[in-house]
Amino acid sequence: MIAEDQESGAAAGAVPHVVIVGAGFGGLYAAKALADAPVRVTVVDRRNHHLFQPLLYQVATAVLSPSDIAQPIRSILSGQKNVSVLLGEAREIDLDARAVVLDGERLGYDALVLAAGTSHAYFGHDEWEPFAPGLKSLEDAIEIRRRVLLAFEEAEREKDPVRRKALMTFVVVGGGPTGVELAGAIAEISRFALAEDFDRINPTKARVILLEAADRLLLTFPEKLSKKATAALERLGVEVRFGKPVTEIKPNVVCLGAEEIPAGAILWAAGVKASPLTRSLGAPIDRAGRVLVEKDLSIPGHPEAFVVGDLVSLTDSREKPVPGTAPAAMQEGQWAAANILKSVTGEATLPFHYRDRGNMAIIARGSAVADIKGLRLSGSIAWLAWAIVHVLNLIGYRSRLVVTIHWVWSYLTHQRGARLITNRASPSHTV
């Protein structure tokens, strides 16, 4: 129970020390794949919980609670005797000295798995962030929920009809899976869950605008499914607009060139950038900061250091570009772990081979699109497939049961169980 000196790597004993930075899908699956292996593992994360990110938009839109989709990293890994978990932020990776630099601590390693993930990218306009939060953490989700619900509350108290209309306008920037989910979910809240609850306003008249600078939604899907998604959103009353990039975001105003859209809440789902850790590596990175790794997922020149998850920029052994998705991160985490064990026994590492099991995006209750090895589904069958895949992949029986209950309840009643405005006592923002 008492601390070993974690400073030293192999020197501490015969057992090699693997440090995993980040306990998202990539890092967690690497740690699990090293269970019972002849290594000791330290997982470092600045949060105490693993987050099931594919359902994060449901926290932002009041269907689920934070604890439904987040689990303490310690309790996930507590059965695994060779793993230690540390709460802390990796500030730098010293590849030459083989050490991860934390606040006030250096963790020496024999092998590294870098799985620190991505954050929002505002394309050089970080000043937009306070006005248009993105969706990456539980705090982000709670903030988005707060802003959307608060806009309706402020509209109820607003007497000026122009300002009231502005408060009831929601703009989602970016038509990828997260933007589609958020726009669909906000339209559903206003059409159903909130419909009967106000006196002075009619929530079903809320405008939801989804802005995509390209000419279609869900660029990673076949064009036919993009069209289906657009049509499904439009049936819900979402205004989908293509081809005009956002030129500026001010408090409660989105600008598209000369056009200004006043809004009660603006949400950002337009881009991600790699953890700043990759810039300290001295390794080749792409424009988004992702590492151009070797085919075996290692950093060029550092066969003991692997990168997994959204930080990876790679075309795999069959020349397929690997997407930044949860399934790809899980596979990379396991692959990196396998390659580390090969290095330990002196075997050659293997080039990563991505198994593409398909692509899904949810639009609303009973509506999704899925592209599974050429099989293109939409509507309620795609939605059912989405729901099953996501419940089965949640960690922990309790989460699966509780999430299923929330979904069934929400499906039957159109209500939202987590309609809480927290973290600010009083309404504070104005149009």
Place this chain on the structure above:
Amino acid sequence: MIAEDQESGAAAGAVPHVVIVGAGFGGLYAAKALADAPVRVTVVDRRNHHLFQPLLYQVATAVLSPSDIAQPIRSILSGQKNVSVLLGEAREIDLDARAVVLDGERLGYDALVLAAGTSHAYFGHDEWEPFAPGLKSLEDAIEIRRRVLLAFEEAEREKDPVRRKALMTFVVVGGGPTGVELAGAIAEISRFALAEDFDRINPTKARVILLEAADRLLLTFPEKLSKKATAALERLGVEVRFGKPVTEIKPNVVCLGAEEIPAGAILWAAGVKASPLTRSLGAPIDRAGRVLVEKDLSIPGHPEAFVVGDLVSLTDSREKPVPGTAPAAMQEGQWAAANILKSVTGEATLPFHYRDRGNMAIIARGSAVADIKGLRLSGSIAWLAWAIVHVLNLIGYRSRLVVTIHWVWSYLTHQRGARLITNRASPSHTV
């Protein structure tokens, strides 16, 4: 759907306007009792949700999620046609003009129900609050959860054994029901839920200290049950200390005269004070700021203005002092509503009669004390009674089902489902 002018009371039509300030148990039960009555009702609260406060300590100790015990006020009251809900903070009550002053709005009323509740009292030492948070809101509960869980995480990283021991010491100030619940729950977390999850520290060695300045716990209970509660806490490993008031609180240090107790987290459960609104009334108040109301719950000299819930200081029609509990608040809310309807029809109001249904306090899994009309229960039978009463009183079928699942799961596995550290990205506090 479009706003009526809420400025005017009776002038707006024949229907009297009742304004209810606060949607805790008192305010909510007043609003419900006015369903289908010939009045229109406006409920004002600075939060969008009603909170089931008796279970708040379970959010603070990671058993339940915020949304399990909080419901939007709008959705609770959405079936009630004569009620409007406004999110806003009442800044002042103008009894003479019969108006509630909000930010940028005045709400005229014909009858008032003041149910604004209490906050923590630090007995003239408000500077202690940042070092020893109390438990009144969801934000408080999340902050307490964050501090307790973070202390264990910091202890895991701490190399100095003295500082490590300090981080693993938890001090709860105040031996009323909240203090007893918190101390018991923290002892349980450390003995069971966290026991296996750390490498460098042994969470079962955590010290939990409960400080009570008087000579026994749970002063509102019979002495025999106080002793049972003390014994039950001591069996869990809690150090219960009597008779020494806290003289100072500094960051992570509690002082009892010359004795200093370094701690990883300090929680305050030692006292409450009335909402500052009561001081603006010009009505007689007691030392804690509670209103010395007439027997019918009205403010002296203002028969149209009623006070309910924790803001009331009263001995009832049978000369029994009315406690500041949830059941008393519910009864007062209903009573005030009935008296308002009597005034409307010109009948005389009735003096409040408190029906005492008993008193319960929970200590830990399978352990509680209850005093039900002289029947004194302790141990698992009291605990079962406590669980049933609390589940049945939760608002909403979904909450009842989900809370029951969480409890059964927690009871069987000793685990905590909501062990999340949120609102701060990284560890930040130090001993």
